[in-house]
Structure formats: C-alpha cells, structure tokens
Amino acid sequence: MGQAWKFGDNIDTDQIIPSQYLVLPTIQDMAKHTMEPQNPDFSKAFQTGDILVGEVNFGCGSSREQAPLVLKELGVRVIIALDFARIFFRNCINNGILPIEHPCAKEISDKDQLTIDLSKGEIHNQTTGKTYLFNKIEGYLAEILNAGGLSEYIANKKGSADD
C-alpha cells in the first residue's frame, strides 16, 4: 500500500530530474532533486512504495534515463498515468518500473491510499473505495520487468548460456 502523489498533464523529464543535476556523480546525488520544479520537498517526503500518478503524456521530453533511475532510487515501482511518452515508457520497463496506462489516473487524487496487486492486475483506491483492473504486461516485457530490468535480463540470459 502506498500514498498517491498526483501530478497533471505532460510531466516532462526536466521536471523529474532538471538538466543541471545530470552531471552529479551518482544517481543518489541526483535523486535529492527529483521533481524539484514541481515540489521541492518531493524527494524528502516520498516513501518507498508510494505511487506516482500523472495524467496525459507522462515522461515526455528528453530521453534521459536518469529520470526513471532517480524515481527508482526513491522507491518508485509503479507509475499510473492516462498515457506515457514512448522513450520514458521503454526506460521504465528497462529499469524494472511498471508503467500502468489506465483511465483511473483521472479519478485518483493526491494523497489517496492505493493498493496495487500486480498478480491480479488490480488497483484498489482505499480512499474512494473503487477498484480498477488493468492489463498485465505479458511476454518479453514481463520477463524484463521480472528480472528487474533489461540489463539484469541480459546478464541472466548470458549467465544461463554460460552454464
């Protein structure tokens, strides 16, 4: 269970991690500035397991993979939005973050308490009492997600081929 952090349309990757922090030496250093233009306290207040919720075109803009990486560093495992920008969607999957495209994003408010059951494909909003079903990701993409990301998937495959 986690708290929803609700944002609006077109949350771009400059909001998730502003350009000037990309030269910091580690993802941990960058993560302190996550979502800073939208909410300067975000990185301090976000708890592992909380859920990011946006509306239209979440993750648009730059291809910087530091965006999903700082989110992962803060404990983001799932993002719900009406739709995602293409490169960000791929970058999330490649880093083991599940992007859920679902119209319920419109009905979720900031600070709602959400429970997500990945095996059932179910989002439950405890604050409003509503439950939503989503299409689980299957096949190749599910294998990448289950491995924790594309790198781990490739490393695992290499490992099993070497055995």
Add this chain to the structure above:
Amino acid sequence: MSTQTNGMTATEYIIACHANRDRVTPGEIVNVSVDLCMSNDATTLLTDKIMKERMKTPTVWDPSRVVIIIDHQVPADSVDTSIVQEQMAKLVEAQKIDKFHTTDGVCHQVMLENYVTPGALIMGADSHTCSYGSIGSVSSGIGSTDLAAIWASGETWLKVPETIRFILNGQLKPYVSAKDVALHIINQVRANGLTYKAMELAGPGVSTLDVPERFTICNMAVEAGAKCTMVIPDDKVISFFADLNRPIQDQTILSRLQETQNSPCASEINVDLDALEPLIACPHYVDNVRPLSEIQGLKIGQTFLGSCTNGRIEDLREGANLLKGKKVAPNMRFLVTPASVRVYKQALAEGLIEIFMDAGAVVNHPGCSTCWGAHQGILGPGQRMVTTGNRNFKGRAGSPDSEIYLASPSVVVASAITGELTHPKEVV
C-alpha cells in the same frame, strides 16, 4: 537489402531491411541491426556503466558504428562537467572509437554533416535523434539501457510504427518558417498525438522546403511524441549531400524509397502552408501554441538564436538579414549559438557574426547552449525568453518561475530588436 518495397511505407521498408525481412507491418515487434548509434555528454557515461556493470560486457560491438559527441556543456562549466568530459575521452580511447567530437557542435547537426545517410537505421540516446528522417533515414531516441544493449550487441528491438502522413500543400508566406509548420503540427495533434507513430512529410509542399527546413520540422516531431520521421529523399537531398562533399553512394535506396510514395498509411493530415502565420509556443508546454498576433507586445528580456532545431546557416541568415545595421533593445540579452563549427565558419565568412556582434549579441561556441538550460544564458525568476529552441518546459532554462516562448528565427530576432514579442515585418 530487400529488393521489393511490397506496399510498405518508407519507414517500414527501412525497418524491414534492417530486420532481414521481406515485409514488416505496423504493431509487430522486430529485432533490427543498427547502422550507427550516438550518445552525448548527458547520456554516454550512464550507458557505459550499464553496459559494463549490469550487462557484464566490456567492449562495444563495433567501434566504427559508435558516435560520441560532447555538445551539452561546451566548454565545461563546472568541476563535475569537466570530470564527465575527461571520463568520456578515456572511454573513447579505451574502446578505440574514432567518431568522437568534443567541440564540433550540437550532436544532431554533427550527425547530419558527417554521418547520416538515406536508408540508414540510427539510434541515439537523445530524444531529438528523430531528426534524421528529414533526409530519409529511420532514426529514434532511446534511453541509456537500450543504447547499452546496442553497444553490446549491435541490435535492438522495435515496434514497427504506424505512419501518419502529413500532406503539405502550397508554400510558406514571407516571415513564416519551418518552425511555424512544426508548431502548427504539434498544436494540431497535441503533445502526445504522434506517440509511437512515424511522421511522414509528403505532398507537393515538401519540394518548396529545403533540407534544413525539413530537418527543423522533423526535429520537433518528438514534441508530439513521434518515434521517427520520414521525408522521401528528392533532388534537394541529393544536392544537399553533394554540397557537404558526401555524395550519396547508394542510388538504389533512393529509388526504393521513391517507390513507397503512394503506400497505404494509418492516416493523412493536410497542412496548407499558405494558411500559416507566425506561431508561438507559450509556457510551459510545446502544444500551448498561439498565433503571434494574439500575444505580440509581451515584454522579453532574453532572446536565443541557435539549437539543433534552428541553429543552421539558413537560420542565422534569416536573423542577420533582419538585424543588419540595427541594435538589440536596451538591456536585451541576445545569445547566438551556431549549431556547428561548420555553420559558425560559414557565418563568419558571410559576415553574419559581425552583424550579430555589432547589434550587441553574445556569440557562443557551437553546442546545445541556452536550449538545454544548464549551461549558458540561464534565466532567473520572472524572466522571459523567446527562443528558437525546442522546449519550453517549466524550469528548462533555469528558474521554475521563468517563462520560455518558442518561435522562429525571424520572430526571435525581431523581438530582440524591440524588447517585446514582435512580428518580423515590424522591424523591416
């Protein structure tokens, strides 16, 4: 290369050739070989770390197909940046990569001038990689993990995109430019309207646009979410490459791409070039587009002419023509950054740089410069900039409380002269 285009669009045909297939259809996921891949100072070190540490792969698959370009922060503006650039140089040396550019300009302009060719499949860890469709290649922006997988294997997976064909009719009126076409399209389809799609420019109006103008429109396609872009190469593309001293070697690909002209596509959208007027993308979204006529007069403190969108010689000429013999407004900060050293030298030879300097501009060394907002020309709270760049996101050029307006080179220069958003005809 597949000898038949089999009713495919140009984008599908190029993907099929790289997937070693006779035919691909939109929605299919295919594995493709990559001709060239590119990364820059914002994305290279992360790619290297992922390939080595997480993919357990020590070397790139083919150093001759890897391009690395330092363009975002040239010259280095901080200790951290300097360390990043030093590490990139070491990496390039260790991997024996010879396509390494440290001072030559914005990555996409450097790619256009030196490496891209019609029919190629190119992936880059920078979202504006989609620009190279303007000369008939399939190119797309990716993240560092995807690039690391390409570094390791030379391959990647792609979902074959549907093609949305924009039929351009007529020709642009004076003071209306390719930037306005780009903003018009983004406004029409919205910021997510081309997500996962290929944007193809077609119709009689295409031949009225020069290659750099096509590049501007294809460059901005990612602001509508496009995966890649396509303009079927014509005589203008052939002479463009001849002028670069890089004549197109493979004539077969040109005729194959020509054959795809009337192929079925997902949908067609008409754009009447004659009907367009100067447009402005207002804060903080690229699809928040308004006609200049509705907001002219807005006070502006900074203006920027440059970027991979509008930093080519044609853009500098457009600006210098308006500016010749004039000064920028009092206290106006006017920054000019040519997109590449080649463009810079040409502008010097034509006397354009002198015009900018005499008018009071700061002329910067080629690179991403103010468009990327972490380097030159940072905005403070409450400050407003009108720029030829490609993004006006909140805080993109500094303070989250600043405002960025996107416009064509002539609107930017006209506004630099008057200190407010101005139609170029007002300063002639």
